[in-house]
Amino acid sequence: MSTLRPALLTDHYELTMVSAALRDGTADRRCVFEVFSRRLPAGRRYGVVAGTARLVELIRDFRFDEAEVDFLRRTGVVDEAAADWLSRYRFTGDVDGYAEGDLFFPGSPILTVSGGFAECVVLETLVLSVLNHDCAVAAAAARMVTAARGRTLIEMGSRRAHEEAAVAAARSAYLAGFAFTSNLAAGQRYGIPTAGTAAHAFTLLHDDERAAFASQVATLGKDTTLLVDTYDISQGIRNAIAVAGTELRAVRIDSGDLAVIAQQSRELLDSLGATETKIIVSGDLDEYAIAALAAEPVDMYGAGTAVVTGSGAPTAGLVYKLVEVEGRPVVKRSEQKATIGGRKVAVRRHKPTGTATEEVVVPQGVPDHAPHDRLLQRSYVVDGEPVDLPRLDESREHLRQCLISIPWEGLKLSAGDPAVPVTVVPAG
Secondary structure, three states: OOOHHHHHHHOOOHHHHHHHHHOOOOOOEEEEEEEEOOOOOOOOOEEOOOHHHHHHEEEEEEOOHHHHHHHHHHOOOHHHHHHHHHHHHOOOOOEEEEEOOOOOOOOOOOOOEEEEEEHHHHOOHHHHHHHHHHHHHHHHHHHHHHHOOOOOEEEHHHHOOOHHHHHEEEEEEEEHHHEOOOOHHHHHHHEEEEEEEOOHHHHHHHOHHHHHHHHHHHHHHOEEEEOOOOOOHHHHHHHHHHHHHOOOOOOEEEOOOOOHHHHHHHEEEEEOOOOOOOEEEEEOOOOHHHHHHHOOOEEEEEEOHHOOOOOOOOOOOOOEEEEEEEOEEOOOOOOOOOOOOOOOEEEEOOOOOOEEEEEEEEEEEOOOOOOOOEOOOOEEEEEOOOOOOOHHHHHHHHHHHHHHHHOOOOOOOOOOOOOOOOOOOOOO
16 A cells, blocks of 8 residues: 555645635535546647546545644644544545546546535545646556557656655556566556666676676576666677577667667677577657657667656646536636536547547536447446446556557647547536
């Protein structure tokens, strides 16, 4: 389980609203909040839903302990009535949303939280911090998977992220199709396969490169990966094969002009008889760098900083907005931030061949359901109790199928319209 205390993610202004709503009697009004994006990050044609199962677990465990309530009371964040309410807090409402691994577009209602106003509004920061992070990483990772064209990807960005964000990022990258992570906490927590090799420090520790390689092979066997660019790459490859033999599993290259070096390294390995030894490249790779290496003899990519930071889009841009009070649609009319009132359901339409053509978002109770439509929402929490959640490998396969279903233009790395247009039908 995560060491994170979910209640500590509550924002001050949320508790201001809770205190006032408790005082004026509106705290228990039945409300509906929706999570959606107004636009996709620049250059993106789809978003990826990720982190929902993590979020459900955090909502389940969302409690304010005695020390937290005392802090809020002592610092004047809440009054006595709100402090008492927080000490007894349990979410008793419902959470519905798109399946993890589904795609989303501007206006897609990817999560719906319903219940009393106070019990829902206090979750806003938690909901957005989880989904904005995990969805951003998953979208970046999915683009890298597409760019890799079936070649294996390893997530290795833990040292570029907060310690808890690193674990969540590894989970999102695996959801998106990465085969391995170097993060052992993610391996233990989520069952993600782990992989890694020695760093330059291990080579520098020894008297020479051969001694370092010999130590690693003696410990791990020939089914390991040797980092060959500490000094001279060509000599590093010769040393690696001299020590491990032609059965060496792989060499890793972490610097230089990777396109040129990959070609030269493949030729050298083949000339040494190591025709089955794989080439792994790493070093600030993003989806564009990976795509640029598509024609080169690279067998595996290691992605770090770019994937765990969303490759230039570290947040998915999701918002959490009140859309219904006691069954009545409510709207925000602020310029450029207007909302569409009322709880909504969504269907994605497909051709008979399975290609997605449109997403239709309609008021609840008016599902325009036609042949080849797929309803997008499912239940996650009912009356405060989590329901059965898909396994991570199931969500991973769901995303793979969703990416197959969108028009091929939607997989381009260049800027363009969303892969699937969204039509939102207003209530009333």
